[in-house]
Structure formats: C-alpha cells, structure tokens
C-alpha cells in the first residue's frame with residue numbers, strides 16, 4: 537500500500553492539553569461517519585487505570601511506553617482493516633520522536649488544533665485530571681517546549697472557537713477532498 541493510500545485512512549488530531557482533541561475528534565468522526573479512536577482512552581482501557589493513576593503509580597516513562605504501544609496498535613488496525621479513522625492523540629504524543637516516525641511511516645495526516653496559551657490555561661484550570669498540569673508557570677513552559685513538535689504538522693486550524701466551527705475548518709482542509717473523493 538502506498539503512503540498516499542494509507543493517508544486516506546488515518547487523520548490524527550494533535551495539540552496541547554485543552555485544545556479539544558477528544559471533543560473535536562468525536563464530532564468530526566460523527567460528521568464523516570468514520571470510527572473515532574481516542575489514544576488516552578485506549579491507554580486507560582488497556583491497563584485499567586486512569587491517566588493520573590498511571591503517572592502516579594507507574595511513572596511518565598511507562599506512560600510513554602504504553603502510549604506508543606497503543607498508538608502502534610491503532611495504526612496497525614487502520615492499515616489492516618483498510619478503513620478510514622479519526623484519531624485523537626494525547627498532548628504529548630507528537631513530542632515523542634518514535635510516535636512521529638510511526639505516524640509519518642503510516643502516511644497519517646496530522647492536524648494541529650492551535651489555541652493560544654491563555655485560553656488553554658482557562659480550559660485546563662477547570663479540569664483536575666491532567667498530571668502534567670501542575671501550575672501555570674510549568675504549563676506555560678511545557679507549551680513552549682511542545683510548540684516545535686506541533687509545528688511539524690502539515691495542517692493546522694484555529695481551535696479557539698466553537699467546536700462545530702473547528703470541525704468545519706478541518707473538513708475544509710485539502711485532506712478531505714482527497715479522502716472522500
């Protein structure tokens with residue numbers, strides 16, 4: 537299978553914590569009638585612990601190992617089933633070179649949900665289940681460190697708006713004219 541054919545089957549959403557990857561992925565998949573895979577959900581289901589429990593009990597390196605394993609599984613399933621799929625990645629997935637290599641090799645299309653740091657802070661401050669959201673200063677620092685990873689993606693949309701507007705922007709990207717043609 538060529539990369540172009542593969543890329544028709546896997547569209548991955550990336551972006552920092554709070555950028556809306558899970559919500560937008562679900563809505564987008566619903567509109568397209570495609571299945572949706574949420575990487576964080578796969579991780580928690582695979583070992584029966586929540587994300588904060590995995591960080592606290594097993595540590596971040598083990599979380600990253602499981603994250604890569606589950607991502608490889610999702611990619612493998614998509615290629616095997618030959619079915620298109622929307623994948624919501626975790627906020628740190630693209631910061632791991634082995635994940636970027638896997639996604640590139642699979643020919644996946646990568647879409648960055650861009651959102652300014654002030655809005656991300658506002659969204660994440662209300663939700664307490666993110667082990668890497670410790671305080672504002674470290675959140676800002678991590679955001680800056682992660683930007684180069686997100687900037688590697690070929691597509692980006694503004695996610696500082698209503699979820700349905702974000703979905704519209706994604707559907708207008710060239711990948712979908714190729715995918716659905």
Ligand code: S3P
Pocket residue numbers: 551552553554557576587625626627628629666667668
């Ligand atoms: C992480 C982001 C989280 C989750 C884990 C690590 C990160 O996903 O994968 O807590 O490294 O930024 P969300 O971006 O969906 O919150």
